[in-house]
Amino acid sequence: GIRRRQMVVGNWKMNGSKQENTHLLAEVMHSWVPLTQVDVAICPPFVYLPQVADTLQGSGIVWGGQSINPNATGAFTGEVSARMLSDFDAAYVIVGHNERRRLRGESDQYVAEQFLAAQREGLIPILCVGESEEAREAGHALDAITAQLSVVIEKAGIGAFANAVVAYEPIWAVGTGKSATPQEAEQVHKHIRQLFGDLGSQLTLLYGGSVKVHNAAELFALEDIDGALLGGASLDAKEFLAICRCAE
Numbered sequence: 001g002i003r004r005r006q007m008v009v010g011n012w013k014m015n016g017s018k019q020e021n022t023h024l025l026a027e028v029m030h031s032w033v034p035l036t037q038v039d040v041a042i043c044p045p046f047v048y049l050p051q052v053a054d055t056l057q058g059s060g061i062v063w064g065g066q067s068i069n070p071n072a073t074g075a076f077t078g079e080v081s082a083r084m085l086s087d088f089d090a091a092y093v094i095v096g097h098n099e100r101r102r103l104r105g106e107s108d109q110y111v112a113e114q115f116l117a118a119q120r121e122g123l124i125p126i127l128c129v130g131e132s133e134e135a136r137e138a139g140h141a142l143d144a145i146t147a148q149l150s151v152v153i154e155k156a157g158i159g160a161f162a163n164a165v166v167a168y169e170p171i172w173a174v175g176t177g178k179s180a181t182p183q184e185a186e187q188v189h190k191h192i193r194q195l196f197g198d199l200g201s202q203l204t205l206l207y208g209g210s211v212k213v214h215n216a217a218e219l220f221a222l223e224d225i226d227g228a229l230l231g232g233a234s235l236d237a238k239e240f241l242a243i244c245r246c247a248e
């Protein structure tokens, strides 16, 4: 993207072990050269947050969660709050990832509550939106994305997006090896910026969905794409670092 800070976020999803993480993080740290234009974050499973935090402390790479419960504390067995992530100095939290929308039935309303809860605790929410394959084929991709974003905009207010990141992740492109084409991604990103009016040009807007080192550069060269949310590519240190460098 043009004239905005760039960002690369690694979403480890439900992968890793203490030993695998030690190796992956060591390889990342070994070859890490601080970037001046790019914010880099890693979002591990909750249980590995202390390990990631201890290892990345002071490195310039920050960390975050993959989801949160919007409540502050209480009888929510198995859940983790924004405050708990802050307690481990997390900077970001992903909300509305399509895997949680589908696997956990998280609605736009619930995602909006997560977004607000994150900001209340000083975390920057990374709000994921994206259309299904059926919606795209029916020509409804932009409508689907508008509907998802509108619920959060209504609840949080447009101004809240000055402290948020939006990630456009077409569902059919996540984990499939089939990325959106640069033209498809750019069209949606332009549309999203328009939804935000005056704030649109300042919004940090990532693309996610099968970004690899071979397609990162052409995506990042587009005017309205400010970096990427990575799944698979964040589990390989060389690939992850190469994509971070592409964003610089």
Ligand code: PEP
Pocket: 011, 013, 169, 173, 174, 175, 176, 177, 208, 209, 210, 211, 229, 230, 231, 232, 233
């Ligand atoms: C993701 O999980 O947000 C993602 C973009 O996954 P992948 O890069 O593997 O498609």
